[in-house]
Amino acid sequence: MLRVAVLISGAGSNLQALLEATADPAFPAQVVVVGADRQAAGLAHADHFGIPSFVVPWRGAAEREAWGEQLQQQLERWQPDLVVLSGLMKLLPAAVVEAWSPRIVNTHPAYLPEFPGAHGVRDALAAGAARTGASVIVVDSGVDSGPILAQERVPVLPEDDEHTLHERIKPVERRLLIDVVRRIAVGELDLTAASAP
Template sequence: MLKLVVLISGSGSNLRALLEATSDESFPAQIVAVGADNEASGLAHAREFGVPTFVVSPADYANRVSWGEALIAEVSSYAPDLVVCAGFMRILPANVVGAFSPNLINMHPALLPLYPGAHAVRDALADGATVTGATVHIVDEGVDTGPVIEQLEVAINADDTEETLHERIKIVERELIVHTVRNIAHAHVNLQELARS
């Protein structure tokens, strides 16, 4: 059974999908804790499912390194096999990446390496792209530059706004993150090998 700590910053729609999947006893992973960088509304999903939560806010620390050390300590206390960034909107400091990667994955609303960063959906529309999607990748020290694990495409409609497109991507993200965690748990994906390739 793969033990997960999930990190969020917002409403936690991907977290919700994982909580629902892991509540099925046949699913090969369990969420042992959910963490956030603020009092995110998505923490309510974890509480609903009886999963412990924690908040490590950067505002409480002198710098990114000390915030990272506090985050490492909190996450490590749950001894996870995998840390999942599911709508976690902060770039993790190098000490956090060093502590958990390659068993540290992120969900991103674009087909990486296209459109990295915080405005992926807006950037795809501004670029006139006809296709975008969702990517799960290993977190490294860059911004959305780690090895790609899995991707799913989403067509961009001529009348799409940032909001309508992002909503369709979120549907795909929920499917993709559950599928990817299942594959990692079943050893269909080897994160160590992928990180070395």
């Protein structure tokens, strides 16, 4: 059984979908802890499913390394096999990435390498893109630059704004994430091989 830690910043819609999937005894992974960088609304999903949670408050870029050390201590305590960034809106310090790489995956609301960064949906609209997408990647030291594990295209409709487009991308992100976690758990996806240069 694959042990998964999930890190969030917001409402945790991907987290909720993953918790629903892992509640099925036939699913080959379990979420063992949920962490956040603030008192995020998504922590309620962990409470609902009886999953332990922790908060390591973000105190600003000047204390980024100290924040990373505290986050690392929490992750080490729970010893997950996989760390999922699910809407965590902070870049992990290099020491945390190095400690868990390649066992850290992230979802992103764009068809990488198109539109990396915190505003992938907004950037796709600003570029006038006819289509964007969703991706699940291995986290590396860059910004949304790690190996791509799964991705799918989503069309941009003429009437789309940032909210409507993001709402259509989210279900695709959730589906891809659940499938990637399942594939890792059953050995269909080798993160070490995926991350090899």
